[in-house]
Amino acid sequence: MNAVGTPRSERTAAVLGIALGVSFSVCFVTGLYSHVLQDPHGWFAAFPRPAGLFRFTQGLHIATGLATVPLLLAKLWVVFPKLFTWPPFESFAHAVERLMILPLVGGSLFLLLSGVNNINLSYPYAFSFRPAHYAAAWITVGALVVHIVAKFSITRGALARRAATGGVTEGERIAPGGLNRRGFLASAFGTAGIVTIFTLGQTVRPLSRLALLAPRRPDTGPQGFPVNRTAASVHLEHVDLTAYRLTVGGRGARKTLELTYDELRAFEQHEATLPIACVEGWSASRRWRGVRVRDLLMAAGARPDASASVVSMQTSTLYRSSNLTHAVAHDPDTLLALEVDGRILHADHGFPCRLIAPNRPGVEQTKWVTHVEVR
Amino acid sequence: MNAPAPAPAPPRAAKHGIGFWIAVVAGSAIAGYGVAGFLDRYPDLSHRISLARWIVGVDLTHDLVLAPTVVVIGLIVRRIVPARALAPVQFAMMASGVVLLIAWRPLRASAAYHHNPTAQPLNYATATLTVIAVIWAIAATWFLLRRGRR
Numbered sequence: 425m426n427a428v429g430t431p432r433s434e435r436t437a438a439v440l441g442i443a444l445g446v447s448f449s450v451c452f453v454t455g456l457y458s459h460v461l462q463d464p465h466g467w468f469a470a471f472p473r474p475a476g477l478f479r480f481t482q483g484l485h486i487a488t489g490l491a492t493v494p495l496l497l498a499k500l501w502v503v504f505p506k507l508f509t510w511p512p513f514e515s516f517a518h519a520v521e522r523l524m525i526l527p528l529v530g531g532s533l534f535l536l537l538s539g540v541n542n543i544n545l546s547y548p549y550a551f552s553f554r555p556a557h558y559a560a561a562w563i564t565v566g567a568l569v570v571h572i573v574a575k576f577s578i579t580r581g582a583l584a585r586r587a588a589t590g591g592v593t594e595g596e597r598i599a600p601g602g603l604n605r606r607g608f609l610a611s612a613f614g615t616a617g618i619v620t621i622f623t624l625g626q627t628v629r630p631l632s633r634l635a636l637l638a639p640r641r642p643d644t645g646p647q648g649f650p651v652n653r654t655a656a657s658v659h660l661e662h663v664d665l666t667a668y669r670l671t672v673g674g675r676g677a678r679k680t681l682e683l684t685y686d687e688l689r690a691f692e693q694h695e696a697t698l699p700i701a702c703v704e705g706w707s708a709s710r711r712w713r714g715v716r717v718r719d720l721l722m723a724a725g726a727r728p729d730a731s732a733s734v735v736s737m738q739t740s741t742l743y744r745s746s747n748l749t750h751a752v753a754h755d756p757d758t759l760l761a762l763e764v765d766g767r768i769l770h771a772d773h774g775f776p777c778r779l780i781a782p783n784r785p786g787v788e789q790t791k792w793v794t795h796v797e798v799r
Numbered sequence: 800m801n802a803p804a805p806a807p808a809p810p811r812a813a814k815h816g817i818g819f820w821i822a823v824v825a826g827s828a829i830a831g832y833g834v835a836g837f838l839d840r841y842p843d844l845s846h847r848i849s850l851a852r853w854i855v856g857v858d859l860t861h862d863l864v865l866a867p868t869v870v871v872i873g874l875i876v877r878r879i880v881p882a883r884a885l886a887p888v889q890f891a892m893m894a895s896g897v898v899l900l901i902a903w904r905p906l907r908a909s910a911a912y913h914h915n916p917t918a919q920p921l922n923y924a925t926a927t928l929t930v931i932a933v934i935w936a937i938a939a940t941w942f943l944l945r946r947g948r949r
Contacts, residue, residue, distance in 0.1 A: 529861070555837055
């Protein structure tokens, strides 16, 4: 009999456990990076290069999270009978170990559920998505540390048994028929692969036609790419250009610059090919044309070490402005873009002008810009 | 068939040495950091209870609803599907179930209230059925290859 173990074996749990340890670690690290970009901490200053880093890390975060859904459910299926073991614990330490499984499983499931909800713009909670997802990540990782240490010897033992017995223990053999251990693992990882193939196209352009399960397509939207916040949702479909002004000034500048739309267009224009990369996991690379933020800062007599924030015309306070560190503000590709792919910006993409900067979450690429505050 | 050599008995429960207790302290500190951040952001009790209810609720929903449902469906499949087709069918059921869970929000047009035509732009009933058809085609191929080998 050759390796025809039941799927409900310690070895299956060990293999899936290791895969989940890797996938949750990837999501945790990429999620932390997204978090500090959106919620700056004193110890971290956003950097502009490599330009596509956030596009990669956030695409990886969402793709890994989606692929984790079948792996986590498979792992829970494998260990489900253990839920009913009696007596429920053998010692105080064992009780603590089992108690930590509640935040581990509840936290993991909540992370995946809230993540899938978020990419589908679904928020059935009283709280905001991001603080809750962030808190659940720490809770899950804390519980995961305990789980990994508690299960380390069992996992190592289950993986080491392969040579002797095909990886199964006595009592773990089943009658033929149905998925054996290898078939079950192949099905779980195969399902993760299927989920990936049919969603990854939201950020990997050559796969976009296969993105049947993704809530976004990188080639679908005004001027050929998606938006998260439409002009209609902030009542900015028709901006009056005769009244429009871009002002650049603040305590970090010697004077306040005030430019009409025509004056902005007459300013020295530059081009940059940069991705718009959304925290929801979709991204699209475009050719942008507009005015360098650093040129505007210089024209306003900004201090050499100045940083800035970019303020939108939209009246809603959430994501109305975003901060540019000194390095990002002075990057040659950080633009107030007036055009995309040779065309005047569509209202949904932030007409009259929007921020586009390298290595930056889409939610921080402020649209409908009217003021640059120099600090 | 010779009986396989008995494997050394694996440890049934993990040994809880000093390393375990260090992990409990470290893990609790990590989890506590996340909890503290949330409590700081939401001073009012209702939000705090709401997150706790979601985390416990989603666990209970899995343990009391989803997992037993999968067990029952598994038993039914095992009873009605011929043994030689069982493995491919079990794979297809697993993959189709996961796809339905992931497609659940788009299928229900969860983003429609944003009036944003770029969010969920497809006909997700057709899209989901297409993916499920691919899954069952893989399962059918698997079945035919298995049969061909015998």
